[in-house]
Amino acid sequence: MTTQYWLVKQEPTDYSWDDFVRDGRTAWTGVRNYAARLHLRAMRKGDQVFFYHSNEGKCVVGLAKVAATAYPDPTAEAESGWVAVDLVPVQALAEPVTLAQIKASPPLKDIALIRQSRLSVMPLRAAEFKQLQKLGGR
DNA sequence: GCCAACGTTGGC
DNA sequence: GCCAACGTTGGC
Numbered sequence: 001m002t003t004q005y006w007l008v009k010q011e012p013t014d015y016s017w018d019d020f021v022r023d024g025r026t027a028w029t030g031v032r033n034y035a036a037r038l039h040l041r042a043m044r045k046g047d048q049v050f051f052y053h054s055n056e057g058k059c060v061v062g063l064a065k066v067a068a069t070a071y072p073d074p075t076a077e078a079e080s081g082w083v084a085v086d087l088v089p090v091q092a093l094a095e096p097v098t099l100a101q102i103k104a105s106p107p108l109k110d111i112a113l114i115r116q117s118r119l120s121v122m123p124l125r126a127a128e129f130k131q132l133q134k135l136g137g138r
Numbered sequence: 139g140c141c142a143a144c145g146t147t148g149g150c
Numbered sequence: 151g152c153c154a155a156c157g158t159t160g161g162c
Binding site: 139142143144145146147148149150 | 151152153154155156157158159160161162
Binding site: 009011054055058099117118120 | 158159160161
């Protein structure tokens with residue numbers, strides 16, 4: 001199975017990269033959007049996931065990986081169909097990649113983060129993933 | 139604080 | 151099934 005690449009968005013005032021690192025592992029709960037749910041269900045163990053701070057920060061701050069595939073979201077009603085995955089931090093980027101940098105980078109012009117600005121869980125093409133790593137100093 | 143994008147809800 | 155109203159997200 002080839003590794004897939006993703007990006008998840010979170011407001012740092014709700015749950016920041018630092019909170020995530022402190023926890024060491026987290027259940028990615030609370031997603032209540034059908035498109036995002038499809039992406040959660042498609043995640044496989046070991047997939048690489050960039051962590052983006054929305055609203056305050058507006059930058060990609062770190063890299064995580066999928067530790068557990070989709071299971072019923074404990075914060076949703078039973079049988080509702082909403083799912084969560086478990087993520088573990090891999091490493092912070094040496095330099096956070098800002099939204100402005102992303103918008104200014106030709107390889108990232110079609111990134112879902114820009115094209116579908118409200119989606120909270122999205123796939124990344126391999127080239128997009130590599131470009132974010134490069135801009136982030138990794 | 140404003141507003142564009144867009145998903146959801148509910149009347150018809 | 152359509153679409154207007156409404157709520158939420160998130161950049162600016």
